Amino acid sequence: MNSDRTMISTDIDFDRKGLQFGKLRLPHSVHRSAYGHIPIPIAVAANGEGPTVLLTGGVHGDEYEGPIALSRLAREIDVERVCGRIIIVPTLNQPAFVAGTRVSPIDGINLNRTFPGRRDGTATEMIAHYVTTELLPRADFLIDLHAGGSSLQYLPALLAPRWSDPGKAARVETLVTAFDAGNVIYFDSVRALSGEDRVIGNYADRNGVDFLTGEFGGGSSVNIDGLAMAERGVRGVLSHLGVLPAEKAPAPRKGPIRRLAMDDPGLYAFADRRGFFEPKFALGQTVAAGAVAGLIHDIDDPWATPVAVHFRSAGIAMCVRTFSLVEAGDCLGHLASEI
Ligand SMILES: [Zn+2]
Structure with a gap:
């Protein structure tokens, strides 16, 4: 057998x-x-x-x-x-x-x-x-x-x-x-x-x-x-x-x-800390290189300035995180570039 x-x-x-x-x-x-x-x-x-x-x-x-x-x-x-x-x-x-x-x-x-x-x-x-x-x-x-x-x-x-x-x-x-x-x-x-x-x-x-x-x-x-x-x-x-x-x-x-x-790593945004995520893009939207993907707010301190996360490359927004709570390393969303 x-x-x-x-x-x-x-x-x-x-x-x-x-x-x-x-x-x-x-x-x-x-x-x-x-x-x-x-x-x-x-x-x-x-x-x-x-x-x-x-x-x-x-x-x-x-x-x-x-x-x-x-x-x-x-x-x-x-x-x-x-x-x-x-x-x-x-x-x-x-x-x-x-x-x-x-x-x-x-x-x-x-x-x-x-x-x-x-x-x-x-x-x-x-x-x-x-x-x-x-x-x-x-x-x-x-x-x-x-x-x-x-x-x-x-x-x-x-x-x-x-x-x-x-x-x-x-x-x-x-x-x-x-x-x-x-x-x-x-x-x-x-x-x-x-x-x-x-x-x-x-x-x-x-x-x-x-x-x-x-x-x-x-x-x-x-x-x-x-x-x-x-x-x-x-x-x-x-x-x-x-x-x-x-x-x-x-x-x-x-x-x-x-x-x-969607191979270019610059099309992806990842959280670099814990917090809660406020997206600054909508699905289907065209996003410029260097644009803010969103803000990560401090869970414990509402008076702290939220930290911006950026897309390094330009593209069309294909994916966004649904859960607002994030930890370092979580994907916040990604773009795709037209070919
Ligand atoms: Zn699946």
């Missing part, structure tokens, strides 16, 4: 034609449930010949546009019209989703900082390992839907990997066009923020899976514009790939695609 074999079992047969709604059983033997497991919902729609598209939401448990968009897609799929296979996991980190928290309440781990995971690790590590060893090897494409979570609010945007390889870049560009979001941020999906490579995009690439993600809202709420963008985008890509019929593609959006980058 393969020693790397997952300990997560499922009632889904990935090779069966038709529409299946099932569960991934995450082993969870605890005081109140000796032989228990945590069921993670999964749906698979397979029919005819075509690529496999993996769709994930709820990697962070306090993000809701992805779970809504993906569960609705699964409920509405006409499997007879599918050419290929769609694997849908709307709430991948189900324990975190039930708790409404970014990280898992079981082990305190951020699923999207724990790839490739471990078969005999904690609950979150086992989920990551399942994605790495069972889901990504079956997939040709991955769309992983995110939002800012409780602490951040985003201007809804598709995120696409930036490749120097012209072939890869061209493939991504056809997916971006099919997703048809008004804002697209190109980023390093292999290393993500601050050089983090424990992210799903890195392991998608290692499996030869073309990858899109996005930030469709935040603040542990549902952004209706972001939800609409995610729903249109996923259906547009599925139609573009021929997995859903072409006539099911959403009508083209009016207006150009705004293409952005």
